[in-house]
Amino acid sequence: MLGTYDLQSKALTSTDFLKFYQAYITTYTKADKRVLTASLKKFKAYLLDRHGKDKLQCKELTQNLIIGYKDYLETNHTGEGPLTYFNRFRKVVKYGLRENLFHKNPLPENLKFKSGGMNKGVLSLDEVKKLANTPCGNETIKRAFLFACNTGLRFGDIKELKWQHISNNELLIKQNKTQEVNRLRLNNNALKLIGEKAGPKDLIFPLPSFEGSTKTIRNWVTRAGIEKRITWHSARHSFATNILLLGYDIKTLSQLLGHTSIKHTQKYLSIADERKVQAVNALPDLGI
Known part of the structure; x- marks a missing residue:
């Protein structure tokens, strides 16, 4: 039984995170769906600009990569935009955790955004x-x-x-x-x-x-x-x-x-x- 679970877990961590992100948006029904869609667009732009990637397996979503995304948002957006986009991104990652897409939580703790931008x-x-x-x-x-x-x-x-x-x-x-x-x-x-x-x-x-x-x-x-x-x-x-x-x-x-x-x-x-x-x-x- 344990071996079966391990095989399933490894398969899930190889899931394309961007496709999972899009699938999550497709079935999403709350009022902030537009912002959620924009957050995926921002994350894709970050991957392509900073890492030259247009695909990302769930197991490749590391804390350093997420910290880089936070820095990218703060460099390219002002006001509450960076935190708004990141919070939607975080929501998708947390859902992925509940779906066993990650071996461990990739979200960094105590990640603080610059204040005063708003x-x-x-x-x-x-x-x-x-x-x-x-x-x-x-x-x-x-x-x-x-x-x-x-x-x-x-x-x-x-x-x-x-x-x-x-x-x-x-x-x-x-x-x-x-x-x-x-x-x-x-x-x-x-x-x-x-x-x-x-x-x-x-x-x-x-x-x-x-x-x-x-x-x-x-x-x-x-x-x-x-x-x-x-x-x-x-x-x-x-x-x-x-x-x-x-x-x-x-x-x-x-x-x-x-x-x-x-x-x-x-x-x-x-x-x-x-x-x-x-x-x-x-x-x-x-x-x-």
Whole structure:
């Protein structure tokens, strides 16, 4: 019996990890499937660029190779991107462990990513106002992004937002990512941005693809003279950071973002603190 298991184990460790990765994605049904797919694309690019490989057996997935992938992500991406892609990669490896694809866990322990990158993609209140006053190539994308800056909603939730989700100036929607119901009172900015009311099943923001929307946002930000790497998710980060800078507490912010745990909200505290330091240091020299 033991010999049979050993033979099976050796066969499994010879499995092509990239094919396993793709098979995992094919059957995956959660809301972050798009990010999971992108994580495979990043890992393939890393293997080809750094190791000249387009195939990888599970037994070849070593700790050093994984550390190299982490470094590759941090070299080629900013903000939360490296950690986001790596977390999806880690999810696939852990599933592979449960399927006996590895003799031992190849994931390094206590692997830390560089901090502070997300701050580069956060818009101040003045910068949000500057964007509002700058023409955009797509008016729907402009309104939707500014709506996200005023509500903290993710792209997927805004893309599927319908008039039936809004009643008496209050938004009630089940979040795609967490499946948690988020209830939010809309401010005057948000109410102006949604426009004239239509049918209950009509989309409020009929947006193009995520990639197309992101490209339009990049061009819009450049046109506004803002020298930051802004993605769609920057709207959510900006909303959260600015709420804290306005003096509201972490528990209130957690509820506004629809987080399932306050620990997911705490990352914004360090960004807000860093912004406060920047603000103080920006005061002019008095020549004392």
